[in-house]
Structure formats: structure tokens, C-alpha cells
Amino acid sequence: MRIPKCLPAIVLLLLPLSRADVRTCLCDVAVPATLEARECGLCKEAEKQPADLEFFFLRDTNPLKLHRWLALPRFHGEHPQQLTEMTPAQRTGYWSAAIAKAKAEWPADPWGIALNSTFKRSQCHIHLHIGKLIAEAEDDHFVTVDGPANIPVPKDGDGVWIHPVNGKLHVHIEKPDGELKLER
Numbered sequence: 001m002r003i004p005k006c007l008p009a010i011v012l013l014l015l016p017l018s019r020a021d022v023r024t025c026l027c028d029v030a031v032p033a034t035l036e037a038r039e040c041g042l043c044k045e046a047e048k049q050p051a052d053l054e055f056f057f058l059r060d061t062n063p064l065k066l067h068r069w070l071a072l073p074r075f076h077g078e079h080p081q082q083l084t085e086m087t088p089a090q091r092t093g094y095w096s097a098a099i100a101k102a103k104a105e106w107p108a109d110p111w112g113i114a115l116n117s118t119f120k121r122s123q124c125h126i127h128l129h130i131g132k133l134i135a136e137a138e139d140d141h142f143v144t145v146d147g148p149a150n151i152p153v154p155k156d157g158d159g160v161w162i163h164p165v166n167g168k169l170h171v172h173i174e175k176p177d178g179e180l181k182l183e184r
């Protein structure tokens, strides 16, 4: 049997339709119809925000996580959007905004903020999960930093989660699903 030359192109075209993969989405904010894909839903939410805002917060819409928050930049990025593509000032601003929200929501409780790995993400628009830490969250795979400007940038789409300890921050690196450290 002869295989048509165009077959690989056809397979590539069909892939994004057959499964939600934040690495293959084709959203373009200039073309609103492209934001209807499920994995681009947070891009659509960002477009609803005032244009002069830099970061904003949404309640997690998952019915199992209703007391949790998401922190998002108003600006868009690559597919998927990553911390590596932001300027240091943008990254520091983003972490600082999420930390301020966590402190405001959980002034007395231990809180945590998590970025899931690219593989675990279901949305192309970057989002930090903010919530109360589970009781047994601590592990020994972390670095300690003074503040948001010193949080290391995850490599290769790795996940990361942070929490405050004695006035400093623990940055737990290479954790794909840090979100699981937060209470549901």
C-alpha cells in the first residue's frame, strides 16, 4: 500500500482536536474564536480584565477547590506561557502579587503557592494556585530565599511550590504537582 505524502500533515492537524494539550493550542487573542478551546479558557478570562491591570486573581472554579485562588498575568505569552519568558521584573511582580493575595486570604494559616509542571497543566495561560497548605506538606527538596525576587526560575517546564518559613521563603523545586500541597 502506498502511503500518501500528506499523511504527517493530516496527523498534525488532527492532534490538537483529539486531546487538550497546552503545548499545541493555537489561541490568538486577536482572533476571539480561537479562545474557545478548553485549554485556552484562562486567556479568555484575562481578556475580560481591564487592559491596564498587570496581574489579577480568580477563584478556582473547580467545585472541589472553591476556597482556592488563581493568580494570573493580564498579559499573554507563549503556548504555554512560562515564567522563563517573563522579564525578572515581571516574575518578581507576579510572585509578589500572589504572595500578597495569599497573606490577605490566610493571615493566620500557613499558605502555599504552586505552579504545576507543563505536563500537569490544563491551561496554556500561566496560573499560580494559591491556597492553605495541607498539614503534612513539608518535604526536604527546597532552597531558602529572602523574597520573591530570588525565587529560582523553574527549568524545562518544571513545577515549583513555595511557602513562608521564619520570614523567608522555601522554594520547593522540581515538583510537578505542587498544587497537591494545598488543601482542597
Ligand SMILES: [Zn+2]
Pocket (backbone or CB within 6 Å): 025, 026, 027, 039, 040, 043, 079, 124, 125
Ligand atoms: Zn491557548
Ligand SMILES: [Zn+2]
Pocket (backbone or CB within 6 Å): 042, 043, 044, 046, 075, 076, 077, 081, 124, 125, 126
Ligand atoms: Zn493567554
Ligand SMILES: [Zn+2]
Pocket (backbone or CB within 6 Å): 138, 139, 142, 163, 165, 170, 172
Ligand atoms: Zn518547605
